[in-house]
Amino acid sequence: MPDLLTQALALPGLPWVILAAFVAGIVRGFSGFGTALVYLPVAAQFMPPVWAILSVAAMDILGPLPNIPNAIKVGHKRDLMRLFAGVIVALPVGLWVLTSVDPDVFRYAVSILAIGMLGILGLGMRYRGQITPPMVYGIGGAGGFLGGAAGLPGPPVIVFYMASPHGPSVIRANTMVFLFGYDLLLIAVLAVTSRLEPLPFVIGLVLTLPALLGNIVGGAIFNPDRERTYRAVAYVIIAMSALSGLPFWSEGGHP
Template sequence: MPEYFGQSPTGLAIIVFAAFLGGVVRGFSGFGTALIFLPIATPFLDPFKALTCLTIMDILGPLPNLRRAWREVDRGDLVRLVGGCALALPLGLWLLTAVDPHVFRYTVSLLAFLMLAILVFGLRYHGHVSRKMVLGIGGAGGFLGGVAGLPGPAVILFYMSRPLPVAVIRATILLYLFAFDFLLLGYLTGMDRITLPAVILGLVLAVPNLAGNWLGGWMFRPEREKLYRAAAYLAIALAALSGLPLWG
C-alpha cells in the first residue's frame, strides 16, 4: 500500500500522524490542519499532491463540529471572507505552478513561524472593522492558500487578535476553512492537477483526521481558552520545525 502512494512505510506513517494531529488541533481551536499537516507532509509529497490530500481529508474532518460552528458564526463575515478568498485563490495557484517544491516547503514553515510569533506576542486589532476589510482579509487568505497551501494565517491572525468570544472565533475560522477546501478542490480540478493516488490518499487520511477532529471537539471547553491556545501554539511550532532543512 505505501508503494502505491510513492511512500515508504515510515513516510506514510508520518503523513498519517500529521493528519491526525492536524485534526486534533483543528477540533479544539477551529484551525491548524494545514499549519500542522503541510510542514510535516511536504518532505514526502510534492506541493499539488499535498494540497490535494489536505483538501480531501479536510472536507471530511470537520464534519462532527459543523452544526455547532454554524450556530455560533457571524454569517455575514463568513460570506465576505469566502467571497474574497474565491477571487484571490486563482492568483495564488498560478504562482504556485512556478515555485520549486523546496521553496514551497520552506515557505510553509516560515509562514507558520511568522503567524506563531504574532499570536504569541499578542498583537491585537482594536480599530473599526469594515465589510471591505473582512473581504480583503479573505482575499489575503485565498492568495496564501493558493501559493503556500495556507489559507488560514491571515484570517486566523485577524480574528484571534480581535476581542471576540473564543467560540465565535473558532466557528468563523472553522467554517471559512471548510469552504476554502471546496474552492481549492474546484480550482485544482480545473487546472488538471488532481491525481487518483492523491485523492485516495486523501480519503485514507480523512479517517485519522476525522478521529482527531472528533477528539479535539470533545476536548474543547470555552473556559479553558488559554490551555487550548498554548497547545495549538506548541503543535504549530513543532510542525514548522519539522518542515525546515534542519532534518535533511
C-alpha cells in the same frame, strides 16, 4: 481505484503523514484552526507541493464534519460570505504561484509562515482599529492567495479574528467553517483547471480516518473556559511541525 489505493498506501513516510493528520485533527477540533499548520510541514517532506495541498484539502472535507453543523449555527454568517468572496478571487492567483516555485521554496514558505503566525499570536499583536466590510473582503483575498501559494489560508483570517469583537466560540466556529469552505473551493478550482490529480486526492481520503478521529477527540475536549491552555498546546505542536519541515534537516532538501 484499487491501484490508486495501493499507490497511496505505498507513499514513503506514510506513518508520519498519518500521525500528522491525527494530531492536526486534534488541534483543529479544540482550537478551530491548525490543520494545515500542523500537517503541511510534515507532508511536504514526502510529497510534491500540489500533492500536499490537495491531500490536506481532501482530508479536510470529511475530517471536520462532526463539528461543522454546530459551527455554522454559532458562526457569524456575513463575515463568512465576505471572506469566501475574497477567496474566490485570489485563490487561482495563489495556485499559479505555487506551480511556479521549487518544492524546497514551498517547504521554507510553509514553515516560515507557520512560525511567523505563532510569533504574531504569541506576542498578542493585533489590529486595533475598526474592521470594515471591505477589509473583510481583503482578508479573505489574502487567505485565498496564501491558501493557493502555500496551502495556508488560515493566518490572515486568524489574525483578523484576534481583533474582532466576537467571543471564543464564534471565532472558533467562523475559522472552522472558513477553512472547510476553502477546501471545497480549492478542489473546485483544481478540477476546473484540470489540476485535480487522483493519487494525492486518494492519499487525502486515506488520511480522513485519522483526521476524523482527531477532530472528534479535539471537539470533545474543547471547553471555552480553558481556551488559553488549548491554544498554548496548539502553538507548541505547530512550532514542532514547522521546524521539522525545514529543508535543511534533510540532506539534499526535498526527499
